[in-house]
Amino acid sequence: MKKTISVLTAFSSSIGMFAVATSSSASVLGITDIGLSPDPGGSTIVDTTLITSFTTSNGTYSGLQGAVTSTANGTAYYGPDSVTVGDSSILGLDVSTGFANFVTNDVGFGQVVDTAEAFFMTEFLYGGSQDDVTIVPLDLAGNPIGDFSLSIAYTAWGAGLDAQHIRGSGINFTGNVRGIAFQLEDFEGTGTLSGVAGLRINSANADPSVIGYATAIPEAGSCALIGGWLAFAAMTLRRRLK
Numbered sequence: 001m002k003k004t005i006s007v008l009t010a011f012s013s014s015i016g017m018f019a020v021a022t023s024s025s026a027s028v029l030g031i032t033d034i035g036l037s038p039d040p041g042g043s044t045i046v047d048t049t050l051i052t053s054f055t056t057s058n059g060t061y062s063g064l065q066g067a068v069t070s071t072a073n074g075t076a077y078y079g080p081d082s083v084t085v086g087d088s089s090i091l092g093l094d095v096s097t098g099f100a101n102f103v104t105n106d107v108g109f110g111q112v113v114d115t116a117e118a119f120f121m122t123e124f125l126y127g128g129s130q131d132d133v134t135i136v137p138l139d140l141a142g143n144p145i146g147d148f149s150l151s152i153a154y155t156a157w158g159a160g161l162d163a164q165h166i167r168g169s170g171i172n173f174t175g176n177v178r179g180i181a182f183q184l185e186d187f188e189g190t191g192t193l194s195g196v197a198g199l200r201i202n203s204a205n206a207d208p209s210v211i212g213y214a215t216a217i218p219e220a221g222s223c224a225l226i227g228g229w230l231a232f233a234a235m236t237l238r239r240r241l242k
Helices: 002-021 219-241
Strands: 033-037 050-056 059-061 064-066 069-073 076-079 098-100 104-108 118-125 133-138 150-152 163-168 171-182 198-202 208-214
Touching (some): 050 118, 098 163, 104 208, 150 171, 198 208
Antiparallel strands (some): 033 050, 050 059, 069 104, 076 098, 104 198, 118 171, 133 150, 163 171
């Protein structure tokens, strides 16, 4: 019995170490896969389609939340066959509507989201789009927080994923959905970044559809670490019982 208790104690310590290990390292990452509802099943997206999860090299994020307020500047709007006109094109989690070649867009999440596991943005990819973006964190009042900002080169975007068709004023294209993910730790500035409740996106030609954040930790990374600690515990048990 003492042997079993000692192994469980060691495993409990391992779980404590695991809790620390689940923290993702900060870096801007291209999105490699997305979960959609309804699932287009390989067909082209032509109607309301919500993003439910996204995957990067850190794992799969879920518990997604989209923007609840938006103020666009210099924007044309796009959508599927029935176009959504106005700032609502960027709200929520619908990848089928968005902004085309926008200049500046402030989005708000309606609350402070400092505990978000990651932030993400999806856009419509057409041809070889080279869409650099600069992101500034905003407080609840919509003001920039200190001198913090994050510059993302077009090379950081993930590859084109599900096919998508959009329409708008002078817009009638078929392309793909793609995305990027980042964390608060990626922002550069003076002091400590906190009180983030929105984001200002600056770009000359990006075509964003969803700007949001994830509340659940990466599943793949967690499962891999749990499996590693279980294997470690089993090995320790076998050795101590000999």
